[in-house]
Amino acid sequence: MRPCIEKLYYETGLHIGHVDIMRHAAWELIFITRGEVHVEIAGRSYDAIAPCMIFISNYEPHVLTVRSEVYERYVMLVNPTITKNVLRPTFLQTVFSIHAPRFCHVLPLETGTALDEMQMLFRNLLNEREIDPEDGEGELIWLSALLWRLYRLAPGRFTSVGGSAEKIVAAIRTELENHPERKLDLNSLAAANYISSYYLSHVFHRVTGYTIKRYLLLCRISLACMLLSEGNKTVAQVAVACGFTDASNFSRYFREITGMTPWEYRKIGETS
Structure with a gap:
């Protein structure tokens, strides 16, 4: 199985005023662990303060500006084509795909157990990719676990199937x-x-x-x-x-x- 994740890395050392102008064909998840950024996504503006998650679809232009002396983050780029074929249940994909007009791209996280679990899941994903970058099955297990945990924390960010x-x-x-x-x-x-x-x-x-x-x-x-x-x-x-x-x-x-x-x-x- 081809991996769903195109890129995954942990980044530090970006200075105040650093600007990322990002446009790519992947779905993006940014996990800010320390610091603050101002982010503009598809015409909407947010002040994202750690700890938080940012969800961005591949058609949404976005600009991030670092606002703090210390800024650390995980960045994950997910291939939409592969993910649509293998990630189940499909509603887990909806946090990335076509966002509703009032979708809030930034999800604040509380310190404590939830934050510790997110950091653990990202570390496991990094470890999985280091062990075997071509093993999509192991990666998919951890990606699914991450999205399920996010769904439990914020079901409103996903479009689930009810009636x-x-x-x-x-x-x-x-x-x-x-x-x-x-x-x-x-x-x-x-x-x-x-x-x-x-x-x-x-x-x-x-x-x-x-x-x-x-x-x-x-x-x-x-x-x-x-x-x-x-x-x-x-x-x-x-x-x-x-x-x-x-x-x-x-x-x-x-x-x-x-x-x-x-x-x-x-x-x-x-x-x-």
Whole structure:
């Protein structure tokens, strides 16, 4: 099994005023153990004070500015494609994937047992990767344990499956995330779940905070970020592969969501 985690490291020694301008095709989890940063994620601003976690999806541009003399953190980059295929239950992925409009990216942690457990889980993940960097199975066990612990601490950061409406929405979210290139047919989605298109639109917005059309757009941009980072396709080919009818529309929506053009995004990936 290929590892889900692309990078995992512990970092110290960043000075006051250090700025990270981060854009990448991976899901990101930052665990701040000491210090403070100001972080801007997809147009929202936070003052993140240790100990805390920061959850960032791959389509969300983000800038971190160090605000303290001492600053230490773990940084984890998770491959969305691999993780979607192997991480179960799937709702554990939702802390990373398409975030609701009111999603709070920063999770403060209390000192004590919860903090000790988080540090232990991150150390175990680092140890697992040092022992065998290619062993995705052992890594997945510790990643699952970490996400389960986070779910117990903050279930509101995850989209869990409860009643029948939530199950329908979860199934449609999975379909949109796995096949964003497909043309949206609201009537067919509704008929497949034995509900009206009006009710489907209503319940989807209630659960996710997005219209189905907007959610699909975010899924397409998320896929585009991954394809652009791979560098195997032209921008026009990426547009088609993500379900856009032309490169012009793709570029316009991509810039709206990520804050840069597809060409600028690819250039950053090539130089990072």
